[in-house]
Amino acid sequence: MVDTYEQMTSLDDWLRDLARQLPENTLLVISGRAVPEWDRAWPSWMGQAEIVELKEMTTEDLRTLVHRYYTYIRRGEPDPKQVEAIAEFARGLPIAATTVVQLWVKHGVEDFHAVKPQVVADLADRLLEGVPPGMRPAFEVAAVLRYFNADSLRALLDDGDADALY
Numbered sequence: 250m251v252d253t254y255e256q257m258t259s260l261d262d263w264l265r266d267l268a269r270q271l272p273e274n275t276l277l278v279i280s281g282r283a284v285p286e287w288d289r290a291w292p293s294w295m296g297q298a299e300i301v302e303l304k305e306m307t308t309e310d311l312r313t314l315v316h317r318y319y320t321y322i323r324r325g326e327p328d329p330k331q332v333e334a335i336a337e338f339a340r341g342l343p344i345a346a347t348t349v350v351q352l353w354v355k356h357g358v359e360d361f362h363a364v365k366p367q368v369v370a371d372l373a374d375r376l377l378e379g380v381p382p383g384m385r386p387a388f389e390v391a392a393v394l395r396y397f398n399a400d401s402l403r404a405l406l407d408d409g410d411a412d413a414l415y
Contacts, residue, residue, distance in 0.1 A: 254281030256379050265291060305341025312336045315346050322354045331359065344375060387414040 251257070251264065265287045268277050279285060287294050306314065315335045319327040331353065339346035348371050352358040380388060387402055403411035 250278040252280045254279050255283055306343055308336050311339050311346050314343055315350055318347055318350045319354060384414060
């Protein structure tokens with residue numbers, strides 16, 4: 250299993266070659282923000298792949314996640330009202346739910362709506378882990394837009410090569 254595949258592009262050739270040599274009864278799971286670009290070196294790989302797009306979690310699944318994560322961190326039963334509030338706040342995003350549970354368990358924050366800016370800042374930091382500092386402004390600008398392309402980045406960025414950043 251490989252997670253955050255987009256952060257290991259220097260090992261792309263190695264992973265592709267490894268995948269080609271795996272026995273038929275072996276499952277390779279690659280998780281990331283993009284599909285590997287192996288078409289040129291291995292044109293038939295997509296015929297053997299199953300791409301699964303992750304959707305937002307249901308409220309019931311979020312409740313289960315919050316309950317299990319709380320139990321994992323603290324042991325014991327969480328307050329059902331707090332579980333419900335966190336599941337509602339997370340809006341289908343497991344990373345939001347786990348971040349809020351950490352704030353609740355580790356820092357005693359029970360009214361996380363009062364610290365909503367900190368929750369959002371923590372989420373942004375977690376999502377931007379590993380992003381080179383020079384690219385952060387492009388991500389910040391792109392986050393403001395509903396959709397973006399190189400032209401809209403160029404219009405909003407003060408400096409930098411919008412085409413290369415895109």
